[in-house]
Amino acid sequence: MSNNNVKKQLGLGVATAALGLTLIGGGTYAYFSDSVTTNNTFAAGTLDLSASPNQIIEVDNIKPGDSFIEDFELVNDGSLDIGSVTIDTNYRVIDVKGDNTDDFGDFIExxxxxxxxxxxxxxxxxxxxxxxxxxxxAVNQNIFYPELGDRGLPVGESHDLVVQFNFKGDVDADLNQFQGDSLQLDWTFIATQDIE
Structure with a gap:
């Protein structure tokens, strides 16, 4: 074996040993560590508007000029503030004689x-x-906003909504067409979340 080969092998052995010491030395450092897991829940709030009474009004034998008052209590039973309330109005006229030329709803103020x-x-x-x-x-702007304002109906609060129904006695209309008829009214109160 020549002197050069011995030097090469010796140099290669020293380099390998140095690399091994570097890897061993680099691996001997240890750090303390700790970890913790958190449990997170995203629970949605609730909007819960109740109205009392559930029946708007029920009267018989009304005639032009009659008026009736009903007081509704609107309550926010949910966990979120209600930003606005509206009313969805639907009614159905039962025309017993089949002679109506006008809408009975035009004459209920x-x-x-x-x-x-x-x-x-x-x-x-x-x-x-x-x-x-x-x-x-338009319902919110004209009816509820003047009463509730921009604060809406906060959690746990209530508001009285007072409504007067009038059977208009329009002298220019043929009101005889409504004799014996009835009008069934459904009001749905709709609560909407306050969006900031």
Whole structure:
């Protein structure tokens, strides 16, 4: 074996040993560590609007000029504030004689009042037929916003909605066509979350 080969092998052995020591030395460092797992829950809040009474109004033998008042208590029983409330109006006229040329809903006037003690303070006045055609935004703007304002209906709070229904005695209309007829009204109160 020549001197050069011995030097090469010796150099290669020293390099291998140095590399091994570097790897061993680099692997001897240890750090303390710790870990923790967190449990996270995303629970959705609830919107829960209740209205009492559930029956709007039930009267018999009404005639032009009659008025009826109903007081609704709207309660926020949910866990989120209600930003706005609207009413979805639907009614059906039962025309017993089949002679109606007009819509009975045009002659039922609806007055939203400030409270039971101030019947002369009207928030908004319309007819059932107009109310049925109103958009939710218009209902909120004209009926609920003047009462609830921009604070809506916070959690746990209630609000009285007082409504007066009037059978308009329009002298220019043939009201005889409504004799014996009835009008079935459904109101759906819709609560919407306050979006910031």
């Amino acid at each position: 609806v007055e939203f009042l400030y409270n039971v003690n101030n019947f002369d303070e009207v928030i908004y006045e319309t007819t059932l037929s107009e109310l049925q055609d109103m958009s939710p935004e």
